[in-house]
Structures are given as structure tokens and as C-alpha cells.
Amino acid sequence: MTDVHGAELAVTVIGPDRTGIVADVAEALARLGANLTDSTMTRLRGHFAMTLICTAQASATEVEAALLPLSADGQLLVTVRDVGPDEPPHNGGLPYLLSVHGADRLGIVAAVTRVVADAGGNVTDLSTRLVGPLYLLVAEVDLPEGVPGELTKRLAHVADELGVEVNLRPAGADVL
Amino acid sequence: MSIEGWDITALGTGRALPVVTAPEPVLSRVGEPVDPTDPQIVALAADLVATMAVSPGCVGLAAPQVGVSVQLFAVDVTGHPKAATLHGAFVLANAVIVEASRWRPGREGCMSVPDLTGDVKRAGRIVVTGELPGSGRKVTITTDAFEARALQHEIDHCNGLLFLDKVSGAHAIYQRKVYL
Numbered sequence: 122m123t124d125v126h127g128a129e130l131a132v133t134v135i136g137p138d139r140t141g142i143v144a145d146v147a148e149a150l151a152r153l154g155a156n157l158t159d160s161t162m163t164r165l166r167g168h169f170a171m172t173l174i175c176t177a178q179a180s181a182t183e184v185e186a187a188l189l190p191l192s193a194d195g196q197l198l199v200t201v202r203d204v205g206p207d208e209p210p211h212n213g214g215l216p217y218l219l220s221v222h223g224a225d226r227l228g229i230v231a232a233v234t235r236v237v238a239d240a241g242g243n244v245t246d247l248s249t250r251l252v253g254p255l256y257l258l259v260a261e262v263d264l265p266e267g268v269p270g271e272l273t274k275r276l277a278h279v280a281d282e283l284g285v286e287v288n289l290r291p292a293g294a295d296v297l
Numbered sequence: 298m299s300i301e302g303w304d305i306t307a308l309g310t311g312r313a314l315p316v317v318t319a320p321e322p323v324l325s326r327v328g329e330p331v332d333p334t335d336p337q338i339v340a341l342a343a344d345l346v347a348t349m350a351v352s353p354g355c356v357g358l359a360a361p362q363v364g365v366s367v368q369l370f371a372v373d374v375t376g377h378p379k380a381a382t383l384h385g386a387f388v389l390a391n392a393v394i395v396e397a398s399r400w401r402p403g404r405e406g407c408m409s410v411p412d413l414t415g416d417v418k419r420a421g422r423i424v425v426t427g428e429l430p431g432s433g434r435k436v437t438i439t440t441d442a443f444e445a446r447a448l449q450h451e452i453d454h455c456n457g458l459l460f461l462d463k464v465s466g467a468h469a470i471y472q473r474k475v476y477l
């Protein structure tokens with residue numbers, strides 16, 4: 122629900138995974154009348170991480186206070202802050218999917234995303250996983266028209282230096 | 298390939314109707330079976346074809362998308378780069394998938410969910426039975442690739458299902474910024 126009902130707040134919650142974290146946080150927000158809009162929640166190794174935007178009449182301080190009991194045992198780290206209602210920038214790009222995998226080493230994400238940024242690409246979603254010796258990065262990237270060909274070459278070069286495999290492909294959807 | 302006994306011009310000229318978007322409840326209701334020879338259904342078939350024609354990039358449209366909760370949809374994937382087997386533009390009533398195989402993922406959007414796309418597994422080869430509006434003739438259509446995906450998407454609409462109901466993971470939904 123896009124809304125005129127109150128300010129937008131950004132909430133992050135992270136802590137050791139256990140059952141009921143999402144329900145606890147969502148209930149606390151609902152009791153305050155805070156409407157959870159966009160969110161992403163996932164397990165990162167043993168930790169559960171929530172990043173969400175909610176709209177609320179309550180202030181950031183009030184929402185933080187309401188979530189305080191959740192962090193009382195020192196397990197969950199909760200932050201709340203005001204964010205502007207600004208729309209994300211539209212660069213008019215086309216959606217691509219980027220995957221990188223190989224032996225773990227320092228700086229893979231930095232090197233790869235720098236090449237993307239230098240090409241005018243905008244990362245809209247990104248996940249990384251380290252499983253044993255294998256490192257994996259998957260990103261959704263919006264690229265300006267005409268860029269993918271050149272970017273593919275530059276990524277191949279960086280991948281060579283890092284000793285990883287890289288793959289960039291269109292992620293456009295078919296409207297049915 | 299053409300469907301035996303099918304003549305789209307026999308439907309007459311339809312009117313382009315407004316397309317409803319989620320969360321409109323009609324999109325989540327199971328459509329009623331129809332009598333394909335009923336003149337009202339034939340007229341609705343013509344309307345679906347007409348609505349599809351004025352919607353850029355539209356390759357399929359089901360009756361619930363124009364607010365009518367019945368088992369009827371139009372499809373036309375002619376010229377689509379991912380299409381293999383083609384049956385042209387046609388409308389099918391009371392369609393049922395009787396065989397499905399070669400499942401593969403793909404990213405879909407929908408006119409009724411304009412701001413999102415999602416990854417959905419669909420069969421790459423299907424056999425569908427249904428009835429042609431007008432004659433009421435029973436047909437069996439065997440198809441693959443993109444036409445198979447489109448048919449599955451439209452048959453889902455007729456059963457009150459959106460691609461959102463079949464998305465392949467919690468992170469397989471994407472904000473759609475690019476319009477055709």
C-alpha cells in the first residue's frame with residue numbers, strides 16, 4: 122500500500138535465527154499501526170536478517186521503543202530510522218542477471234560491482250553465499266541500452282584476474 | 298499449424314475492454330464453465346481478441362482479466378522469439394491441460410499485475426483440450442515452448458490463479474520498471 126498514512130521508516134533486525142522472529146517483529150509493528158510495505162528477510166549463515174520499510178503514524182523513536190523488548194535479551198539488534206518517501210531513481214535500464222562463482226578470495230564483490238557501476242549499471246538485488254570453498258554471487262542489474270556487450274568483456278577480464286566464472290544474461294520477462 | 302475448424306473472423310468484431318488488475322477479486326475466482334455456442338460467449342471471445350489487439354506486447358488474455366469469471370481465453374504468440382510450435386490467434390473455452398512435461402523456469406509478467414514479474418516453472422510441452430467458441434467443436438492442441446507457457450498462464454487465469462501463486466521462491470519476484 123503506497124501511502125499518505127504517515128512517514129516511511131526503515132527497520133533492520135538481525136540476530137541468531139530462531140522460530141518466531143518474523144511473527145514477533147510483525148506483531149509489534151501491527152500493534153503500533155505500522156504498515157509493513159516492502160521487505161526482504163533471509164537467513165545469512167546462522168543469523169536472521171530483516172530489512173523492511175513500514176509506514177507509520179508513530180515516530181522512529183516510538184517504533185524503536187516498541188521493538189525494544191525483542192532486543193532485551195541482547196540477541197536481536199534492532200534499528201529504526203526515518204527515510205524519505207523518495208522513489209528510487211529510474212535509469213531506464215534493461216534487467217540483467219549476473220552470476221559469479223569460484224574459489225573464495227578477498228574482493229570479488231568489490232571488483233565485480235565496481236565494473237558494473239562504472240558501466241552505469243544499477244544493482245537492484247544481490248545475494249552472495251559462501252559454501253565450503255565455493256563463493257557465489259547472483260545479482261539483478263539494470264543496464265543502460267548498448268552497455269551489455271562491452272560490460273561482458275570487462276567482466277570477463279575481471280573474472281580472469283580473480284580466477285572466477287562470470288555470466289551476464291538478459292532477465293527480461295515475457296508479458297502474458 | 299492451424300486448428301482444424303477454427304476461423305477467427307466468424308467471431309465478428311469485438312470491443313476492446315478495460316483490463317482489471319490485482320487485487321481485483323475476480324482474478325482469484327475459479328471461472329465458470331461456458332457453453333461455447335452461446336452468442337454471449339462468442340461475443341466475449343471477440344472482445345478478448347479485440348482487447349488483445351489494442352494491448353501492446355499482449356500475447357494472451359483470459360476472461361477474468363476483463364472482469365468476467367468464465368473459462369475462456371485468447372492467445373496469439375505469433376512472431377514471439379521464444380515460440381516454436383504456433384497455432385496463430387485463437388480462443389478456447391473450458392480448456393484443460395491433459396499432459397504436461399519438460400518443466401522449465403522462465404520469467405513472466407502479466408497485464409493484470411503490471412508492476413511485478415516473477416520466475417515460474419512451466420511445462421515446455423503440453424496437450425490441451427478445449428472447445429472453440431462459435432462451433433463448440435472439441436479440439437486437442439499439442440504445443441511447446443512459448444505457446445505452451447502462454448496457454449498455461451491463461452488457463453491459470455481461468456482457474457483464478459496468477460503467476461504470483463506459482464512463483465518459484467521468496468526472492469523470485471521482481472519490481473518491473475520496463476514496459477514494452
Ligand SMILES: [Zn+2]
Pocket residue numbers: 297406407408409450454
Ligand atoms: Zn496474465
